[in-house]
Amino acid sequence: MNIQLTYYQRIGSENLQELVSRFYEEIKQDEVLKPMYPGDLEAAERRLYLFLVQYLGGPATYSERRGGHPRLRMRHQLFPIDQDARDRWLKCMSTAWKIRLWMMNHASFCGHILSIQPIFYAINRPAISNRL
Numbered sequence: 001m002n003i004q005l006t007y008y009q010r011i012g013s014e015n016l017q018e019l020v021s022r023f024y025e026e027i028k029q030d031e032v033l034k035p036m037y038p039g040d041l042e043a044a045e046r047r048l049y050l051f052l053v054q055y056l057g058g059p060a061t062y063s064e065r066r067g068g069h070p071r072l073r074m075r076h077q078l079f080p081i082d083q084d085a086r087d088r089w090l091k092c093m094s095t096a097w098k099i100r101l102w103m104m105n106h107a108s109f110c111g112h113i114l115s116i117q118p119i120f121y122a123i124n125r126p127a128i129s130n131r132l
């Protein structure tokens with residue numbers, strides 16, 4: 001019998017939670033990204049965690065709580081995301097992985113998530129050369 005496990009099942013919620021928590025530790029230290037998250041970081045962490053759970057094939061709690069389709073492009077319009085911010089976001093995420101040594105154990109997951117659509121459409125501002 002060939003049972004296909006979802007990415008969510010293969011990674012497990014505890015690992016995913018740890019990844020998101022480490023990701024936000026990185027965000028807190030980033031001078032460009034940190035000011036974009038003025039609200040409750042714990043709530044933001046929960047939202048990203050629930051989104052990833054759903055995106056990776058787990059329960060759809062994110063959509064139940066956030067009213068249907070994630071509409072991430074629309075939700076990100078509030079924030080000035082240029083190429084630099086996108087690169088910083090990816091760096092935070094990949095650092096979080098490295099800390100967990102996931103690059104070794106979950107290489108296919110890493111490849112998958114780095115290719116996900118939101119990263120490419122999240123840029124909504126031209127490059128800011130003179131950031132004040």
Ligand code: HEM
Nearest residue numbers: 036037044047048051066075079081085086089118119122
């Ligand atoms: C490209 C760089 C990105 C930047 C700078 C960025 C920044 C932000 C910021 C400032 C928020 C608001 C925090 C909150 O209160 O929830 C947010 C929310 C969120 N982001 Fe991103 N983000 C980026 C890419 C992504 C990507 C690639 C994903 C998907 C994997 C993602 C998923 C989310 C989710 C699920 C939320 C919560 C939306 C909600 O339910 O309100 N973001 N992001």
